[in-house]
Amino acid sequence: MTNMTATPRKRGRPAKAAGDFRETREILCRAGVAALTEKGFSATGLDEILKSVGVPKGSFYHFFASKEAFGSELITLYARYFVRKIDRFLLDESLTPLQRIEAFCEDAERGMQRFDFHRGCLVGNLGQEMGALPESFRAQLTDVLLDWQARFERCLEQAKAVGEIAQDADSARLAAFFWIGWEGAVLRAKLERTGEPLRVFAQLFLMSLRS
């Protein structure tokens, strides 16, 4: 689910000296997203991120008021990136609606494989950690999931329109079911370091729709 790679600091060209503040901000955010998809918020130290990209603490506070503000920005960025990914598959008219969901799931497995199943979903990680996170993250994370769900619901409505799923299927509920279970599948894939849980979940979900 995570293709946003942390860009290592370019050799011989310290980000700060370049005077390009937008670039520094971007480097910070990429490193932050990578850390949050891998370890979550609580286990990620700000110092460790700053050190990994060679940005001094003073610079960080030029961009973000706090670790909380930084985290909130990372949720926004990840959500924006992920919506593009969802749309790339779910709006692909060369496939039937259910094939689009299938393609999305297969791509997610390739995405996790690329990082050897070390990285999961930033939203799932932070959702799991909510008990230890700033309360402001709760609504933000929920809204992201509801947005992803709405896109799946529209795709399932199209599946209904072309007769791929039953006419009386509750698309909204099925889309909720998918995202509830899919975050569990990503969690399990990360735990077991294999794509099998993603495949089990996707296959049985799609099979139950097709039957």
Added chain:
Amino acid sequence: MTNMTATPRKRGRPAKAAGDFRETREILCRAGVAALTEKGFSATGLDEILKSVGVPKGSFYHFFASKEAFGSELITLYARYFVRKIDRFLLDESLTPLQRIEAFCEDAERGMQRFDFHRGCLVGNLGQEMGALPESFRAQLTDVLLDWQARFERCLEQAKAVGEIAQDADSARLAAFFWIGWEGAVLRAKLERTGEPLRVFAQLFLMSLRS
């Protein structure tokens, strides 16, 4: 999913002074399980647990070599507790096999409700956090989930025997599907502080089996 309450230190009777080491160990473990179901491992400080139950650090190291050893023991204890809960429902012969699974899910919702959806599943929390945890936890957590799955598989086999689900249903795969998705449902219930995700997942899972 979590009914192991943290026992507050008894008034006017410091755990240590009682000289009852077994009791102190138990108090520590209860507080540890409560913290891990709520906040996970990374966000839980040892000092905070010790302070909450009034146990000095020296005492802690009498029982556990490290925070890692403590965490491993908490996984074992939680798994043992949870297996009893699963068996209470899944071996209840007054219900049909699918009704047992339904009853398990309903009880889980009541369990989460009791703590106002602040606590989730210790195994799900730590599974999500694996990127930041001692590597030794990985196999331990996976084995716990496989054990829970095996119990569900046996129940689904019984559902097949009494004709509640299709004869060609793959009980092992369905049990895996349940636990993959269920951990996602617990995560989401904790995030949204409502039992709705548990109900959505359980209802659609059971409906797909019955159709």
